Amino acid sequence: MIRKDTTSAQEPVLVIGGTGKTGRRVVARLRGLGVETRAASRSGDTPFDWADPATWAAALDGAAAVYITPLDASPSPTPAFVEQAVASGVRRLVLLSARGVDVPGFFGPGYENGGPHGEGERAVRASGVTWTILRPGWFAQNFSEGVFLDGVRGGELALPTGDGRAAFVDADDIADVAVAALTEDGHAGQVYGLSGPRALDIEDVLDEIAKETGKRAAYVRVDTDAFRTGLVARGFPEVEAGLWTDALYPIITSGEAPVLDGVRRALGREPRDFTEFVRDAAARGVWG
Template identity: 80%
Template sequence: MTQNEKKTPVDVLVTGGTGKTGRRVVARLREQGVRTREASRSGKIRFDWADRNTWKAALEGVTAAYIVPLDASPSPTPAFVEQAVACGVERLVLLSARGVDVPGYFGASYEGEGPHTEGEAAVRASGVDWTVLRPGWFAQNFSEGVFLDGVTGGELALPVGDGAAAFVDADDIAAVAVAALTEDGHKGEVYELSGPRALGIADVLDDIARATGRRASYVDVDDSAFRAGLVAQGMPEAEAALWADALMPIRTGREAQVADGVRRALGRAPRDFADFVRDAAAEGAWR
C-alpha cells in the first residue's frame, strides 16, 4: 500500500456541511462513494455548536470527522473532540486559520488564546489521527462572502492599504480535507494553505472585471471608518472589530506569503485566482 492509498472510512461527519468548505467537502466525498453525514443547524442531520444534545447523534457510527469550528471563546471544539473520541471517531480534520500560532498576526481582538488555538490543542491531544488545515483568506469571499456586495455595487472599501494576499480557493481547501479524511500519509500534518500568488485588492478587482465586464473600484479606508460602516449595516461593534482586525494580515503583507500546504498534501500547485474567477463567473457569481 502506498503512503496515500485511500482507506475509505465507514462514515465521515462534516460539520458546517452547508458552508463554504463544508459543502465542497461533502460533494467530493460523495463523488468518491464515501458515506457522508452532512450536519448543520438546518440540515437533515441537525448539528448545533450551541446545543450539545445534537452532538452525539451526529457522531454515532462515524469514523472520521471534518470540524468547522465555531469562532467563539471559549471554544466548544475541545468538548466536541472529547465527545467524538468517546463515540469511536478515529480521524479528525480541523479547519483552523493561518497565523494562529504567530503572536500579533491579527489585531487586538485576537490577542491571547483564541478558538482556533484551543481547537488545535484539542485535536493534537485527542489520541487519534489528526490533521490541521490553516487556510488564508478565501477567494470565495469575493463571490459568495463578505466582499460580494462591494464587488457588485461597484466599490469595495477595505482598510488594507496596498497590502496583498495569496487568496486560496475553497475548492483546494476541500480537496486537502478530503485527502486527509480518506487517505493515509496526513497524520499529524499541519497544512498552511494559500493560492500560488499574492494579489492586492485592485488586482483582484481587475481579474474579476476581465472575466465579467463588471468593474468595481477599490477604496482604501481607515479602520474606524470601516468599522463604522459595518455597524451602520447592523453588525455589532465587537463583531465589526473582529472583521477589521482579521484584515490586518492583508494590510501588513503577512497574507502575501505563498504557502506549500496544497502541494504537500495533493502533489500539485494550488489553483490560481484567475482560474477561480473564470469558473465563478461561468456559474453566475457576479451577475
C-alpha cells in the first residue's frame, strides 16, 4: 500500500548526487521554485557518501522527498538507503534508473535482472511511500561534460558503437521531469522512459557538433576491449571502465534508437532535440 503523500514546497527535498549531471540541475530548479533543497554528495553542501552509511542519517533528517541518483555498483546500496529514508519520515521518492532495466539482455550479460538499477527499482516500488521512476537513455551531455568530451575536443572520438543509433536525452529534460515528480501531484507510481525526439549514430552526432563549431572530430571505430583499455589509460578505474563499456551495448545494438514518450507524458511537451543541446553547449564554448 502507498501512503498518501503530503509533501509541500516548504519541506526539504534531498537531492542525492546533487553535484552531478542531473542532480545539480534538479537542485537549481528546486531552489528557483523556492523549495528548500539539500545538495548531497561527497563534495556538496550536505555530506553524503554511498560507501559510508554513517553519512545518510544527517542528510535524511527532516527531508520530505528524495531524488535518488544511485551508485552503479552491485550489490546496490539503494535498498538499504530507501529503507532508512522511509524510516526517517521521507514520503516521496524519485529514482533515477536507466532505460532497458525491464528488457532482458538490454545491457548484455552483466546486468541480470536489471542489475543495480533493477535492485533500486524493486526497493522503491516496495517502499510504501509515493514513488516515481525515471528511465533515461544515454545523455546528450556525455558529449559535453562526460566520457566523450575529451575525444570530441581532441578531434578523434574512439568508440565501439559501430553504426548503432540512440535517441540521446537531454539532462535538462530529465531534471524537469524529476522536479515535476518531486513537487507536483499526478506522478505517483509512474515509470517514465526518457529519450530525445530522434535517433542518431555517432557520425550524426559529430556532424551536428561540427555545424555549430566549424570543427569536426573523426569517428574512430574500435572494439570493446580497445575502448576499455583506453579508458583505463586515461585514469578510469578498471571497474568503472568496464561499466562504461557495458553501458554502450544498447547503442551498439541500436536498442536506444526507439523514441520514448516519458517527457511528453510527464510534462505535456516534446523532449529537447539534440540540435538544441548542441547549440546551447557550443554557445558556452564547451568544445572550444
